[in-house]
Amino acid sequence: MDEILDRALNAAQLAGASYADARLVESRSQFLEVKNRQVSALQESGTLGLGVRVLVDGAWGFAASADPSAAEAERCAALAARIARASAKFRLAPVTLSPLAPVVARWETPIEVDPFTVPLADKIALLVEATGLMEREAAVKVAQGNMQFWEDVKRFASTEGARIEQRIVNSGAGLTATAVGEDDLQVRSYPNSFGGQYESSGYELVRRLDLPGHAAETAAMAVALLTAPVCPAGVTTILLDGSQVSLQLHESCGHPTELDRALGHEANYAGTSFLTTDQLGRLRYGSDLVNIVTDATTPRGLGSFGFDDEGVPAQRADLVRKGRFSGYLTSRETAPMVGLASNGTMRAESWAHIPLVRMTNVNLEPGTWKLADLIADTADGIHMITNRSWSIDDKRYNFQFGTEVGYEIKNGKRGRLLKNCTYTGITPEFWNRCDAVCDASDWEIWGTPNCGKGQPSQTMRTAQGASSVRFRDVQVGVGARS
């Protein structure tokens, strides 16, 4: 493998590259889905390939191949150089990289149980049992359980002398009950929507989740939602559970603090950002209680790693400190444009893709409230739990989220179950209305396995850590006349 990387880098330099890096990535994944006690998907996938990125005449070129031989490595390097030369004719200024001390290192996700060693029969049996328990509710038409496991073995080398090998293991599992009524459909998930919880963990995650132990409650809630009243429209106080705050962070803080977005690199597809560079250190993003960091070292975080795909060490940096916009997610190319050094957030979906600025783990630091005390302290509001729908504009200002479950809060007590809960707002106005954040006992690092960005589109696994949060004066119950 080292020879292939060497051949790629040597060929790139011979072709005129001032800088080059090569990534040899071997990935495998396993996906299981059981619906109503029947296996509806059971698939394993493996891929091995090489991506070569070069800087020639101040411009980037990239070529990748699923046939990582030494000869193919040389061809990819030459092709990447040719592409870079074509790009260079249409550059206004040469690419400059922030300095980096090259390292030789190895890193592995700490796991207890390798998920690829657990017998398939055991995994299937667990999902069959859990979906069988959910099926006992007659109105549940689809009782679904799933597991997903990934392993990426990445070898990175650069012309600056870096040599890094990483083994990253991610696991995920969850349940979904879909109840169908006369003219309604309600979904309840455990422990989170869109497939459940995802972590940089091994099979110990699946054991910890205890899917069969939560199946009956999940199904019963889906059925209860069919007859629950619809979330009323108005302006009120909302409490969001940690998993919903996690997605709120992802969409309204993670994406707008990507420096490539702020600089316009994603203007045609993912969009730009209201957090423009002139606002750095000045804009009041949220209330004093809002402290948000990017932290690629968070234990169990789906966005955790040892080094990013430019060889920059994993690190923690402020994005929002005491409510003030304090930092960006950066890369070696973008950071110098605002006088900074990379904080190590460049990742590629696979060997076939270039690395982009991506969220690692974007975490809201815990506050001081116990959840029970926060509910007791709320005179009138809605407690919204587990995301069901999410939408935000291309500068990340105007958002609308929906949750699977809501509860009225009246005089400090949780009341009626509500369905079709939605809330909407403008990002900085919303975070400035945050007046309480729950403590570490309520905090969890929630994985998002499907973050999309880039052209060609790439999917990335990220995470956001959060506890429950209270927001005042929020518009709820947004929707269409039916």
Added chain:
Amino acid sequence: MSARPVHRTPLEAARGLESPPLSAEEAQGVLRESLGMAEADHAEAILEAQDHSLTRFANNEIHQNVTARDHALTLRVIVGRRAGVATTHRLDSSALRQLADRALAIARLSPEDPDLPEPAPSVAVPPLEAFEPETAGSTPESRAEAVGSVLHAARKAGLNTAGALSTTSSLLAVANRRGLFVSQPETYSNFTCTVRSQNSSGWVDRHRRDVRALEVASLGRTAIEKAERSRDPQPVEPGRYTVILEPAAVAELVAFLASLGLGAQAELEGRSFMAGRMGQSITGERVTLTDDPFDPRAFGRPFDYEGTPRRRVVLVERGIARAVVHDRRTAKKTGVESTGHACAPPATEGPLPYSLVLSGGDKSLEELIASTERGILVTRFWYCRVVDPKKTVVTGMTRDGTFLIERGKLVRGLRNLRFNESVLEVLRRADGWGRELEPTVFDYAWNCVVAPALRVPEFQFTGVSPF
């Protein structure tokens, strides 16, 4: 026979070899070898090979420029009533051996599946012209030069542009032990471009088999014009407005119907808005929605991922729910024939339409605008998500060119608006139908909607952005 993975290299491809990344004969060789290794009752294999290149620009310069060659082989084996599926991206003989062993191991561990269909029988597939040598032969230099004309024009206009020009050349082949072998070479190209001023933006997006038909420079001028015209956008109050939706905005809404209920699995599970409503009116009388793989604009394929020939399926006819699409599993469950709409494994959503065509009318976009006393022109929607699946309620934002119409003319740009609307109700209320139909491909996996522009009264906007 030994597998011959890929003879051509990315370097050769970039030099302009104007043929698919893999020939039908090469694909058949790989598939035969793979099927021969599976010690199972049945076996089915899918091979996809692809050369994809994309030249991306932002801030009036090329900032990313990539090419990748990949191939994926998926093997599904059946032992009794048990199935196992595995995928590899390596095509050498040892990888094929491992693939067969893994699929077989999975099959043996899987519980029996009472609904498991047999692989498709071998039948003739109608030919489809889907490969343009000019697209396959596109080079880094030709893409850069084409993009360069737009960069130059935007800079000259004092504007900022971002976008991408991409070309894809691919081959899909499916084979099974019942003697089926089908293959289809295809090309795809896309130019998408956003032009920004300090406080406005304009956008264009075009999808064609032939890269020459993108007319990149002309599209760039359109984006520039939209950005200029939408300068200094003003807010309007949320509420109900007559809207003119350009084809890309209509396509975005229609695409949701596919996932919300035009496949048989969603209907069988009771999740579909079509469930229990076949033969009934579900939307307006002007609405006819067809999945038509043979419409030359719709990037269709002549067969699906099970190798079944794809049929033209009328899903909604003059507002009446008529049909959903099937794969072999849902067809078996419901006692009908597959319509040829199987998705790639693991196909967790079941069969889906991929070449949707919404019938148009007789008005040009200009006529739709001219006939509107007061309304809003929407270039495109963004970040649309489902709010209520049974009622097909979707929320999303306008983006990159939203205009106020007064007395039949575009009078100024507007700040972007959030909507919450039922797609079926929007189509029911539409009272103006464009005659020009334009394809929108939502990714390069051939998920396409061909749609006209529409005029829709009483379209509900629920919020406004600060820009």
